[in-house]
Amino acid sequence: MKTSTPTLLGHALLGLLLPGPASGYDLRQIFVRTPMASFSDSPGAIYPALARLEKGGLVTSRVDPSTGLRLRRLYALTEAGRNRLRAWVAQPITREDVVSDMDGLLLRFAFLDGAGATARAPTFLRELQVTLEAYLSELRAYLAKHGPVTPLTGRLALENGLRGYEAHLRWAMRSQASFPAIETP
Amino acid sequence: MKTSTPTLLGHALLGLLLPGPASGYDLRQIFVRTPMASFSDSPGAIYPALARLEKGGLVTSRVDPSTGLRLRRLYALTEAGRNRLRAWVAQPITREDVVSDMDGLLLRFAFLDGAGATARAPTFLRELQVTLEAYLSELRAYLAKHGPVTPLTGRLALENGLRGYEAHLRWAMRSQASFPAIETP
DNA sequence: AGTATCATGTAAGAGGTTACATGATTTT
DNA sequence: AAAATCATGTAACCTCTTACATGATACT
Numbered sequence: 179m180k181t182s183t184p185t186l187l188g189h190a191l192l193g194l195l196l197p198g199p200a201s202g203y204d205l206r207q208i209f210v211r212t213p214m215a216s217f218s219d220s221p222g223a224i225y226p227a228l229a230r231l232e233k234g235g236l237v238t239s240r241v242d243p244s245t246g247l248r249l250r251r252l253y254a255l256t257e258a259g260r261n262r263l264r265a266w267v268a269q270p271i272t273r274e275d276v277v278s279d280m281d282g283l284l285l286r287f288a289f290l291d292g293a294g295a296t297a298r299a300p301t302f303l304r305e306l307q308v309t310l311e312a313y314l315s316e317l318r319a320y321l322a323k324h325g326p327v328t329p330l331t332g333r334l335a336l337e338n339g340l341r342g343y344e345a346h347l348r349w350a351m352r353s354q355a356s357f358p359a360i361e362t363p
Numbered sequence: 364m365k366t367s368t369p370t371l372l373g374h375a376l377l378g379l380l381l382p383g384p385a386s387g388y389d390l391r392q393i394f395v396r397t398p399m400a401s402f403s404d405s406p407g408a409i410y411p412a413l414a415r416l417e418k419g420g421l422v423t424s425r426v427d428p429s430t431g432l433r434l435r436r437l438y439a440l441t442e443a444g445r446n447r448l449r450a451w452v453a454q455p456i457t458r459e460d461v462v463s464d465m466d467g468l469l470l471r472f473a474f475l476d477g478a479g480a481t482a483r484a485p486t487f488l489r490e491l492q493v494t495l496e497a498y499l500s501e502l503r504a505y506l507a508k509h510g511p512v513t514p515l516t517g518r519l520a521l522e523n524g525l526r527g528y529e530a531h532l533r534w535a536m537r538s539q540a541s542f543p544a545i546e547t548p
Numbered sequence: 549a550g551t552a553t554c555a556t557g558t559a560a561g562a563g564g565t566t567a568c569a570t571g572a573t574t575t576t
Numbered sequence: 577a578a579a580a581t582c583a584t585g586t587a588a589c590c591t592c593t594t595a596c597a598t599g600a601t602a603c604t
Contacts, residue, residue, distance in 0.1 A: 185563070203583050213505060213524055216463045223564055225585060230563090250583065278401045288520035299516055320398060330541060331484055335473035338534045339398055345530035349523045356515060370591070388555050408592055410557060415591095433555055433600050 182234065184262070186282050187227050190217055192236060192255065192263045193285065196292035199254040201242065202228055216281060228253055236262055264293045271305040276313050280346070300357040303350045310347045317343065367419065369447070371467050372412050375402055377421060377440065377448045378470065381477035384439040386427065387413055401466060413438055421447055449478045456490040461498050465531070485542040488535045495532045502528065 184192065194205055202225050209219040218224075231237045236259035242250040255263075267286040275283050283306070290299050317340050325333050369377065379390055387410050394404040403409075416422045421444035427435040440448075452471040460468050468491070475484050502525050510518050 182562090187564085201583075202585090206583095212509075213502060213521060218564075220565065221583090221585070222566070222587090226563080229585095284520045284523055287523075288517045290516040291514035292517070296516065317398060324397075329476035331475040331481065332473045332477070334534075334538050334541065335469045336398060338469055338472075338531065338538075341530045341534050342527060345526045346523065349519075349526050353519050353523075356519065367590095372592085386555075387557090391555095403592075405593065406555090406557070407559090407594070411591080435555065 184231060184234070184236070185227070186279075186285070187217060187223060188231055188236075189263065189266050189282075190214070190285060191224070191227060191231065191253075192259055192266075193289040193292060195237060195253060195255045195259070196263070196289065199252045201250050201252055203250070205253075231259065235259075260293070263289065264295055267293050268295055268298050271302070271309050273309060273313060276306075276309050276343075300354055303354045303357075307347060307350045307354075310343055310350060314340070314343050314347065369416060369419070369421070370412070371464075371470070372402060372408060373416055373421075374448065374451050374467075375399070375470060376409070376412060376416065376438075377444055377451075378474040378477060380422060380438060380440045380444070381448070381474065384437045386435050386437055388435070390438075416444065420444075445478070448474065449480055452478050453480055453483050456487070456494050458494060458498060461491075461494050461528075485539055485544075488539045488542075492532060492535045492539075495528055495535060499525070499528050499532065 191205055194200065194208055202221070205228075206219045206221065206224055208214055209217045209224075228237065228239070232239055232253070236256060237253045238256055239251050239253045242252045267289050269286070271283065287299070287302055290296055290302065317336075321333075321336055321340065325336065328336065376390060379385065379393055387406070390413075391404045391406065391409055393399055394402045394409075413422065413424070417424055417438070421441060422438045423441055424436050424438045427437045452474050454471070456468065472484070472487055475481055475487065502521075506518075506521055506525065510521065513521065
């Protein structure tokens, strides 16, 4: 029952177990066949990660009773695991997240519903919007100052980063409309 | 003179040495103060990475002669290092790159000029465009099939990914105009 | 006198990659 | 009969993170 924080992969696995139990193989297939392919499907990453989650009491495993043949181990979230995931998805958004962990941020958002934290979604988007706006200002200031002396391909790469963050911002603003507005009293 | 391929960090360091020699500290500052902040500025990552590059013959180092005080080690690219970087930036673009290494891809593009491979830029953008278009089709097909049964935040996260790739695609198409067109004979 | 900045490094530990091992079942 | 797929796991290796160590110079 060690309680060290899972890695991004660990949190991804917890999130994928939200709808119900699954085997290591099932989880790997998700990384192979869906847009979650940015995660490695290597058994050398997934099986040890599941073992760590189990050691930490966040999941439990049992051999699948429906097949008496090749062993198939089913993993299921525990209450502790569900709580841990809920805490993870509900964290406030920091500049750090936006600068170097956009993937993690989007994963957190994706799991809000499953973790029973849909109510946090509009706040999440609002926080993201604010953080992105601040970072975009920084990027624009940097580009205005250093752009003119940066070689063409370097400058274009910077602009690509800028456009990418602008796309995230537009998405965050538009997506807020998908949730009921909070009344201002 | 071991010749194992440098990591993304290693390649970033090689690229940052293109304009001229720099110390480990100088390089760290770039990761602290510029949009390359997605790289860690930790000394525990950078100094060992520089040592590996030196062992591989891709950089050389000497103590900065201009300060007789605190030791300051200046790293400089070797011919082998420049060649290695050139080979890295000029690699053909794969689906894998687009799915799980967009950062690496943009870094390769950013260093094209410095590596003396500006001529590759329009081809790079064209290849990227084609690869992105193919992957976007996959994403749209996935969304059309699984979107309707995916919980709201999950679906929105998928859409965010889609918008991000669309932004990359627009950038790749628009940026091609920055380079002289190749005549069709 | 104390804090911030310059500057390089190491040690312990965690986690990922690659490759291998094993073997049953299903498809061709 | 062979190949692909289902399914879990381990071992060696590499790199990164976190934290510590060290000490000079510059600023307040």
